[in-house]
């Protein structure tokens with residue numbers, strides 16, 4: 497194609513040159529003889545060029561087609577490789593991911609089992625069955641009411657929520673008679689209305705010592721059990737007071753891991 501264009505351009509240029517030359521004030525006959533003599537070598541050269549062009553056109557497409565065919569073949573080969581490679585890589589990655597998932601699932605099951613084992617041990621070590629319920633009695637560390645609430649929550653329990661005189665009697669036998677302990681009762685929300693932090697409902701059992709609850713200095717909103725006299729009774733106390741506390745288990749059976 498390039499050869500043809502070159503040839504055509506050359507022919508046009510040459511034709512114009514020849515035409516312009518013949519328009520000078522000369523007769524047609526004189527012009528023809530003069531021109532032929534002058535351009536004969538050029539015409540011969542054109543003939544040679546024409547042949548080269550033909551050869552060029554005859555040869556170049558074959559080479560080009562050959563190159564294209566080779567490139568096409570290479571592309572097809574590359575396409576086949578590309579079509580296969582991602583699939584095999586994906587398949588390999590999927591297998592690896594499946595293996596990782598399986599290991600993670602097994603690890604999760606193992607961790608869950610160990611967690612439950614630890615929880616059982618914790619329940620058996622920390623808690624004691626007193627009456628029909630399990631309790632953790634903190635006799636070493638004193639804390640304010642909110643921290644006591646939080647600490648009980650950390651061990652699957654809540655601050656003791658006494659429900660009856662019988663519960664209080666059996667529990668009292670395990671308490672230090674010179675100490676005071678937090679319960680879950682409080683009137684933080686509405687003065688004089690004591691609710692259970694465990695249930696959020698109004699307390700159902702009270703054992704006040706007269707004249708409690710007195711809300712001394714308008715600052716007593718949390719309820720303690722006092723045992724340091726010969727009696728056990730309740731008193732409203734400042735929630736910031738640091739005293740001991742009793743946690744009551746949120747579960748009934750230490751081996752029950754469903755909760």
Ligand SMILES: [Ca+2]
Pocket residue numbers: 683687688711715716717718732
């Ligand atoms: Ca109060």
Ligand SMILES: [Ca+2]
Pocket residue numbers: 708709710711712716731732733
């Ligand atoms: Ca009081």
